Amino acid sequence: MAFLKLAGTVTKRMGMKSACYMYPVVAREFTKTTRGHVELDSADCIYCGLCQRKCPTKAIEVNRQEKNWTIQPLRCIVCSGCVDVCPKKCLRMENTYSSSVTSKF
Amino acid sequence: MTTTAITAIIVILYLIGAPILGGILAGLDRIITARMQGRYGPPVWQPFYDVLKLMSKEKAAVNKTQNFYVFCFLLFMIFTGAVFFAGGDLLLVLFALTLASIFLVLGAFSSNSPYSFIGAERELIQTMAYEPMVLITAAGMYLATKSFFVADIAAFSTPLIYYLPGIFIGFVYILTIKFRKSPFDLSTSHHAHQELVKGLTTEFSGPTLAMIEIAHWYENIFLLGIVYLFFAFNPLLGVIVALLTYFLEILIDNSNARVTWQLTMKSAWIVAATLGMANLIIVFFKLSV
Amino acid sequence: MSKRTIIPFGPQHPVLPEPIHLDLVLEDEKVVQAIPRIGYVHRGLEKLVEKQEYANMVYVAERICGICSFIHAQTCSQAIEDLLPIEVPERALYLRTIWAEMSRTHSHLLWLGLMADAFGFEALFMHCWRLREKILDMVEDTAGGRVIFGSCKVGGVRVDIEDAKLKDIVIQYNDLEKEIKEITDVFVEDYSVKHRLVDVGVMSKEDAHVLGAVGPTMRGSGVAKDMRTLGYAAYKYLKFEPVVETAGDCYARTKVRIREVFQSIDLIRQAVAQIPGGPIAVKVTGNPTGSSFQCVEQARGDVAYYLKANGTKNLERFRVRTPTFANIPPLLKMLGGCELADVPVIVLSIDPCISCTER
Numbered sequence: 246m247a248f249l250k251l252a253g254t255v256t257k258r259m260g261m262k263s264a265c266y267m268y269p270v271v272a273r274e275f276t277k278t279t280r281g282h283v284e285l286d287s288a289d290c291i292y293c294g295l296c297q298r299k300c301p302t303k304a305i306e307v308n309r310q311e312k313n314w315t316i317q318p319l320r321c322i323v324c325s326g327c328v329d330v331c332p333k334k335c336l337r338m339e340n341t342y343s344s345s346v347t348s349k350f
Numbered sequence: 351m352t353t354t355a356i357t358a359i360i361v362i363l364y365l366i367g368a369p370i371l372g373g374i375l376a377g378l379d380r381i382i383t384a385r386m387q388g389r390y391g392p393p394v395w396q397p398f399y400d401v402l403k404l405m406s407k408e409k410a411a412v413n414k415t416q417n418f419y420v421f422c423f424l425l426f427m428i429f430t431g432a433v434f435f436a437g438g439d440l441l442l443v444l445f446a447l448t449l450a451s452i453f454l455v456l457g458a459f460s461s462n463s464p465y466s467f468i469g470a471e472r473e474l475i476q477t478m479a480y481e482p483m484v485l486i487t488a489a490g491m492y493l494a495t496k497s498f499f500v501a502d503i504a505a506f507s508t509p510l511i512y513y514l515p516g517i518f519i520g521f522v523y524i525l526t527i528k529f530r531k532s533p534f535d536l537s538t539s540h541h542a543h544q545e546l547v548k549g550l551t552t553e554f555s556g557p558t559l560a561m562i563e564i565a566h567w568y569e570n571i572f573l574l575g576i577v578y579l580f581f582a583f584n585p586l587l588g589v590i591v592a593l594l595t596y597f598l599e600i601l602i603d604n605s606n607a608r609v610t611w612q613l614t615m616k617s618a619w620i621v622a623a624t625l626g627m628a629n630l631i632i633v634f635f636k637l638s639v
Numbered sequence: 640m641s642k643r644t645i646i647p648f649g650p651q652h653p654v655l656p657e658p659i660h661l662d663l664v665l666e667d668e669k670v671v672q673a674i675p676r677i678g679y680v681h682r683g684l685e686k687l688v689e690k691q692e693y694a695n696m697v698y699v700a701e702r703i704c705g706i707c708s709f710i711h712a713q714t715c716s717q718a719i720e721d722l723l724p725i726e727v728p729e730r731a732l733y734l735r736t737i738w739a740e741m742s743r744t745h746s747h748l749l750w751l752g753l754m755a756d757a758f759g760f761e762a763l764f765m766h767c768w769r770l771r772e773k774i775l776d777m778v779e780d781t782a783g784g785r786v787i788f789g790s791c792k793v794g795g796v797r798v799d800i801e802d803a804k805l806k807d808i809v810i811q812y813n814d815l816e817k818e819i820k821e822i823t824d825v826f827v828e829d830y831s832v833k834h835r836l837v838d839v840g841v842m843s844k845e846d847a848h849v850l851g852a853v854g855p856t857m858r859g860s861g862v863a864k865d866m867r868t869l870g871y872a873a874y875k876y877l878k879f880e881p882v883v884e885t886a887g888d889c890y891a892r893t894k895v896r897i898r899e900v901f902q903s904i905d906l907i908r909q910a911v912a913q914i915p916g917g918p919i920a921v922k923v924t925g926n927p928t929g930s931s932f933q934c935v936e937q938a939r940g941d942v943a944y945y946l947k948a949n950g951t952k953n954l955e956r957f958r959v960r961t962p963t964f965a966n967i968p969p970l971l972k973m974l975g976g977c978e979l980a981d982v983p984v985i986v987l988s989i990d991p992c993i994s995c996t997e998r
Contacts, residue, residue, distance in 0.1 A: 250829035251605040254821060255386035255762050264388035264769040276776075278798065280783040301695040324698050324789055329797070338783075387765035464646045468668070468979065532759055533831050542653030544759050544983050607831040608759025610980050611668075 275340040280323045282343035285314050289335035296327035296336060318343045357436045364435040364571075365428065372567025373397045379600055386604045401563050407556035412461040419457030420558050426450035427565040431572040437501025440488045447484075447572075451477055454550065454562070461553035469549030473537035475611050479618035480524035486626035490517040491579065493633045504582040511580045513636075516629030518580050522595055523621045527614065528573055529596075530566075531603035534614050544608070570596075643671065646979070650679050654757050654983040657993035661986070665979060673974040673982075675967060681997040688957035693719055693927055693948070694793050696957065700944075703959065704995040705786045706749060707937045709742040711959075711995075712791040714935040717871060718946040719793045719954075722927030729873075731795035733914040736873040737805075738781070738788055738796075740903040740910070745774040746938035747896045747903075748819070750990045751826065754893060757987040758835040766822050773815055777808055795920025805911045812904050823897045836890035840973040840985035843887055852969040853962045854940020855899065856989045859892035861885035866936035877909045889988040896990075926950050937962055939990045961995035 266273075275281060283305075292314065294307040304320035305327060307313070321343075328336045377394035384391025411417055430446040433439070451473065458470035492498050494513040495506045503510070511518055527534040538549035546552070551562060574592040581588040644665045650658030658679035664672040687699050700715035701708045713735050720727055752767030775785045781800045782790035790798050800808075826832055842852070847860035857864055858881060865881035867874045882898045884891035927948035934941050940962025947956035966989040973985050 247828040248830050249602070249605045250825045250832075251760075251763055251766075252601060254766065254825075255601065255604045258388050258766075259382070259385045261388070263385070263390045264772070265390055267390065276780040278781065278783040279779055280789060299695075301691060301698045322698065322702070322787075323784070325783070325797070326695070326698070383762075387762045388769050389765065464644055467644075468646075532761075535759065539759070541761065544654040544757055545980050547653060604762035605829075606760065607755070607763075607829070607835050608980075609831055609834055610978065613834060 275342075277340060279340040280325050281339045281341045282318060282323065283316055283321060283325075283327060284337050284339050285316075286335045286337070287314060289333045290314060291333055293332060295330045295332060299326050299330045301326065318346070319349060361432050361436050364431055368431060368571040369564050369567045372564075372569075372571045373401070375570060375596065376567065379596070382597070382600050383604060386600070397563070397567075401560045404555075404560035404563070405557050409556050409558070411555075411558065412463070412553050416457045416460045416553065417558050419453050419460060420554065420561050423450050423453040423457065424561045424565040424568075426453060427568045427572075431568050431575070434500055434572055434575055437499060437504065440491060440498045440500055440503065443500065443572075444484055444488055447569075448477065448481065450565070450569075454565075458550045458553070463553045465547045466550065466552040469537045469543075469546050469552060472546075472611055473550050475615060476527050476534070476536055479615045480527045482619060483520050483524045483622040483626055486622055486630055487514075487517055487521050487576070490514045490626075490630050490633060493630065493637060500579070503579055507583065509581060509583045513633050514580065514629055516625040516632075518577075520621045520625040520629075521576065521580075522598070523625075524618055525573060525577070525595065526599055526602060527618065529570065529599050529603075531599050533602070533606035533609040535603075535608055536611050536614060539608075642666070648673075648982060648986075652983075654753075654987065655991075656753060657991065659986075659991060659993050659996075661974075661982075663974075663979070663982060668979040670974055670977050670979060670982060673971050675971060677967075677993065677997055679997070680994050684998045685957050685959065688954045690953070692952045693954050694923065696954065697792055698789075700959075701787055701789065701791070703961075703998055704992050706746050707742070707939065707942070707961075707992060707995055708786055709738050709782075709788040709791065710935055710937045710942065712788070713739055713872070714933050714942055714944045715946075716791050716793050717935070718931045718933045718944045719927055721931040721933065722929055722946060722948050723793075723923065723925060725794055725921055725923065727795050728918045728921060729915045730799075730917045731919045732873045733910050734796045734800060734919065735791060736877070737800070737808075737907055737910050737914075738778075738790060739872065740906045741774060741778055741781075741808075742788070743903045743938045744900050745771050745778070747900045748774065750896060750938070750987075751823070751893070751900075754984070754987050755826075755832075757983040758832065760832065763822070763825055763832075770815060770818055770822060773811070777811060780804070781808070792920065794923040795918070797920070799919045802914075805914065809908055809911050812907060816901065816904055819900060823900070826893055826897060833890065835981075835984055836893055837886075837888060839889045839981045840977060840988055841886070841888045842969055842973050844885075846972055847887070847969060850969040850972055851965050852940075852989075853965045854937070854990075855882075855892055855895040856940065856966050856969060858883050859895045860887040864941075866934050866941040869934065871933075871935060873910055873913075876913060877906055879906055889984055892988045926952050927954065930956075939963055939992055939995070940966060942995075959995075959998060961992065961998070963989065963992045963996045966991070967996070 292307055292309045292312055297305045297307045302320045302322050304317045306315045325338050328338050376397040381391040426446055427450045430443055434443045455470045455473050458466045491503050495503050530539055538551050543549045577592045577595050578588040581591045646663040648661040648663050649655050650660045660676040662674040663670050684699055697712050697715050701712035703711050748767050748771035752764045755763035779785045782788040790796050842860050844861045847857045847862055863881045863883045882895050884894050928950045930947040933944045943960040945958040949955045970989050
């Protein structure tokens with residue numbers, strides 16, 4: 246029988262740094278591989294529409310005539326599927342999360 | 351200055367100071383608890399922000415009478431502390447304390463929520479668990495000092511702890527129940543209660559809940575006052591021991607699971623029967639021979 | 640004749656991470672009967688198979704649940720690979736195993752935390768989750784996501800872990816193992832914890848069989864049934880024994896999961912030591928036909944996937960039997976006759992994952 250088995254750990258933790266960090270004040274460190282959000286280098290884009298067809302949530306919309314590429318960040322599930330299929334490699338996965346928004350679209 | 355005037359000043363100081371001190375203590379509690387759990391924790395004034403916000407909320411009650419009961423709970427809690435710090439009769443103090451908690455139970459019973467209902471039942475069981483030890487504490491203090499008056503007990507020259515070490519340990523044991531801390535936070539707890547949602551206080555909200563919070567601060571200060579009595583021969587030591595006791599309670603809270611009511615009952619009575627009674631008998635014979 | 644009360648337990652309750660409703664019929668504080676009701680987070684993911692291409696179904700499967708995520712994706716990929724059929728490169732199989740075991744360690748630590756919370760031990764809860772956070776960081780570093788790994792695809796895996804990083808994972812796990820030991824010792828030895836777990840929610844070996852329990856719930860009752868012994872992915876190359884405890888109470892189920900955390904760490908070590916080089920994926924061509932049935936061991940028990948295809952790019956039928964679904968009848972059996980205070984502990988002891996159950 247052991248009483249107060251965690252007492253040692255909790256007393257030890259009192260003198261240690263918090264395991265959490267003050268999020269918005271202290272910026273989060275992302276790893277190199279983190280899937281954060283999709284970005285387009287529109288200069289190279291040929292508006293082929295492959296990404297639109299591959300997107301599982303239909304978040305990407307490509308208009309070939311108007312040379313227009315849009316993404317709805319709230320629909321995107323950051324699967325990186327579009328980045329994989331892009332023939333010109335002009336889509337890239339940034340390792341920072343997309344910024345907060347106050348309205349839906 | 352007459353003694354009456356001094357007493358009046360102490361009581362007024364208590365009325366104003368106890369909620370402030372109690373709130374700060376609650377804030378420190380939250381910070382220390384957070385540190386123990388590896389978190390930052392809220393600012394020390396968070397309990398006050400909470401109460402102020404509760405005050406500004408809509409008065410929604412399932413049953414209007416519950417507000418009356420909770421008001422009585424606060425009133426008798428203040429009364430308990432006031433009599434205690436005025437140096438009044440310890441028995442009156444302890445029974446007023448019981449009366450106050452019974453009002454809270456009535457308030458919980460008056461709403462029809464099953465969780466509040468079970469919480470109230472558990473609170474009664476808790477009361478039953480800690481009451482013997484509380485009475486033994488009063489009896490022990492009487493045996494040692496030959497007075498039930500807090501003023502006389504506080505002015506007693508020999509350290510009370512010298513006569514009543516067992517009773518002190520027993521009292522600290524049931525203090526965990528009174529502070530609503532693990533392992534004995536059966537009826538309600540400071541955070542969400544895993545068994546009863548919020549237990550006793552499930553159906554209270556807004557200003558009513560704020561009253562319960564404030565009453566709890568008064569209660570904590572009063573209970574630490576009793577701890578202080580054991581070391582009253584040296585006021586500084588008394589305060590330090592009271593604070594250390596509170597810290598010990600936080601440590602126990604953070605290194606225990608919640609136990610069942612059966613074990614609470616059994617262990618509290620065993621502690622009262624062994625530590626409490628043995629100490630009482632020894633003091634009785636030692637002082638009467 | 641004693642008075643009966645009905646206590647609504649859930650769908651919103653402090654102890655429940657996900658919505659499930661139980662009507663608890665009480666006599667005093669004794670539960671006489673528990674009547675479940677589910678359907679609060681049904682999303683119709685199985686129906687999506689008609690709209691999504693088969694390769695995209697891996698994304699859908701992964702999002703069935705946020706904790707079992709990787710193993711869902713793995714099972715779905717396995718089933719589709721079986722239908723096509725294609726051979727997955729060895730390295731991909733090993734990487735899948737490593738990620739699956741990482742997912743198991745973080746899931747079990749999450750569960751240990753929730754269990755600690757269920758018996759009112761907040762500090763223990765926080766410390767379990769503190770350790771889990773380190774595993775999530777490792778997952779993010781290797782796979783790219785934190786709870787949705789997103790690293791599995793039909794035909795292999797999408798990202799490779801460099802050998803240096805694999806070694807680093809083992810080193811981090813070695814350090815973590817000591818910390819986990821410090822915390823899990825509390826579960827095994829502390830008096831107040833044992834007081835809440837031992838002889839609570841006992842289920843006999845026979846009941847476990849008859850009611851169809853799976854995973855740690857079943858292994859806690861003394862049945863050595865672990866789908867990993869089927870030898871899917873890289874498990875056929877690794878040495879391990881299913882973890883079994885015989886008591887059948889909440890304490891036994893807790894001990895099974897604690898031992899499985901260490902077992903998983905050991906499996907990761909073995910996998911890293913043996914992992915071969917080579918490609919991580921093969922090219923997928925053609926459309927699947929036929930039907931496939933896959934059983935894979937998740938953290939909560941075995942998940943069963945049934946996939947039927949008709950030669951088009953959409954599958955015809957996508958059916959998932961999740962472990963929690965199988966564990967609900969045993970749960971109801973355990974709840975009968977227990978104390979109200981033990982209800983949260985017993986409900987948590989099967990590790991309910993309602994999102995999985997309802998899909």
